[in-house]
Amino acid sequence: MGVLDVVPAGVLTGDNVRKLFDYAKENQFAIPAINVTSTSTANAVLEAARDIKSPIILQVSQGGSAFFAGKGLSNDGQKASILGAISAAHHIRNVAKAYGVPVVLHSDHCAHKLLPWFDGMLEANEAYFKAHGEPLFSSHMLDLSEEPKEENIATCVKYFKRMAPIGLWLEMEIGITGGEEDGVDNTGVDNAALYTQPEDVYDVYKALSEIGPNFSIAAAFGNVHGVYKPGNVHLHPELLAKHQEYASKKIEEATGNKAVKPLYLVFHGGSGSTKEEISTAVRNGVVKMNVDTDTQFAYLAGIRDFFDNKKGYLQTQVGNPEGADKPNKKFYDPRVWVREGEKTLSKRVEEACTDLGNVNRL
Numbered sequence: 001m002g003v004l005d006v007v008p009a010g011v012l013t014g015d016n017v018r019k020l021f022d023y024a025k026e027n028q029f030a031i032p033a034i035n036v037t038s039t040s041t042a043n044a045v046l047e048a049a050r051d052i053k054s055p056i057i058l059q060v061s062q063g064g065s066a067f068f069a070g071k072g073l074s075n076d077g078q079k080a081s082i083l084g085a086i087s088a089a090h091h092i093r094n095v096a097k098a099y100g101v102p103v104v105l106h107s108d109h110c111a112h113k114l115l116p117w118f119d120g121m122l123e124a125n126e127a128y129f130k131a132h133g134e135p136l137f138s139s140h141m142l143d144l145s146e147e148p149k150e151e152n153i154a155t156c157v158k159y160f161k162r163m164a165p166i167g168l169w170l171e172m173e174i175g176i177t178g179g180e181e182d183g184v185d186n187t188g189v190d191n192a193a194l195y196t197q198p199e200d201v202y203d204v205y206k207a208l209s210e211i212g213p214n215f216s217i218a219a220a221f222g223n224v225h226g227v228y229k230p231g232n233v234h235l236h237p238e239l240l241a242k243h244q245e246y247a248s249k250k251i252e253e254a255t256g257n258k259a260v261k262p263l264y265l266v267f268h269g270g271s272g273s274t275k276e277e278i279s280t281a282v283r284n285g286v287v288k289m290n291v292d293t294d295t296q297f298a299y300l301a302g303i304r305d306f307f308d309n310k311k312g313y314l315q316t317q318v319g320n321p322e323g324a325d326k327p328n329k330k331f332y333d334p335r336v337w338v339r340e341g342e343k344t345l346s347k348r349v350e351e352a353c354t355d356l357g358n359v360n361r362l
């Protein structure tokens with residue numbers, strides 16, 4: 001039995017998202033969530049998933065969404081980020097089935113000051129639900145981890161009550177991801193905030209599970225966005241086992257039911273992580289790992305190497321090392337050099353899938 005026996009190809013919504021994550025948890029693998037900023041990057045990620053027969057998660061950040069709509073648009077009131085996220089979602093929905101893989105369509109960190117972006121996407125989901133009986137996206141992340149815990153949870157509860165009835169998954173963050181995210185600079189946060197405690201994770205579980213089962217928790221275990229000199233990031237994915245055990249114990253006390261690894265956990269800052277850190281995280285119930293920085297670098301690599309290797313063909317429209325009258329159109333056509341970035345991006349996505357055990361899963 002494979003993933004396609006459990007969920008269909010194309011964008012998943014509602015309980016299908018949970019069915020996919022349950023299947024991943026039961027079979028000890030996780031799915032990478034790759035940040036996409038254009039149709040080119042989105043297609044390259046889908047292509048990788050198709051080639052290695054894997055389900056995949058595509059996500060847009062607030063800045064990535066604005067880029068999708070075009071940097072030339074004003075982002076006053078998050079207008080461009082809302083429009084870009086909707087455009088990305090429609091594009092991905094339009095092509096996902098053709099790639100033949102199940103896709104989770106997600107939006108990334110949304111801090112308090114970015115809530116108007118979230119509100120705009122939520123309105124689009126509600127309108128789409130009215131017309132099609134399912135939301136436009138699969139899931140969204142709320143990141144109120146900079147706020148006091150009570151406020152973080154209360155805001156998640158408020159939004160989840162609106163999301164659950166239309167079949168949207170919620171990812172929330174408790175404990176802070178270090179480094180930089182969307183204009184939020186977490187480079188100097190207190191070290192303790194980078195490691196979430198089991199009691200705090202359970203508080204989230206308790207509050208959200210009263211509304212519905214379709215949510216995940218990005219509990220911090222030293223995660224940092226970006227890639228730094230070795231030794232600067234101290235990841236402790238083994239701590240995630242304590243969250244699962246604590247939640248199991250509390251659930252059993254409250255209901256009498258035994259729950260094995262009841263939490264759906266999310267790994268932020270996947271770039272630069274070791275294979276060992278990744279497999280420990282998966283063993284402890286991580287179902288989604290975000291990768292952005294490494295795939296950004298991978299997209300550049302193909303284009304950079306093309307420019308280096310074809311330098312003599314890219315200086316003028318006519319004239320190259322093969323002759324002064326030779327045209328260079330087939331070298332400067334963006335479909336040629338952008339494609340080189342797509343190929344190297346696809347390879348890096350395949351590597352992320354391999355690290356997570358997400359290969360040949362359809």
Ligand SMILES: O=C(CO)COP(=O)(O)O
Pocket residue numbers: 035108109224225226227267268269270271290291292293294
């Ligand atoms: O967590 C991420 C996006 O939310 C990605 O982090 P990296 O850029 O470190 O891979």
Ligand SMILES: O=C[C@H](O)COP(=O)(O)O
Pocket residue numbers: 035061062063064108109180181182183225292293
């Ligand atoms: O927050 C983490 C993601 O890598 C998003 O990054 P971004 O804001 O640069 O798009």
Ligand SMILES: [Zn+2]
Pocket residue numbers: 109143145173176177181
């Ligand atoms: Zn955060």
Ligand SMILES: [Zn+2]
Pocket residue numbers: 109177181225268269290
């Ligand atoms: Zn993140």
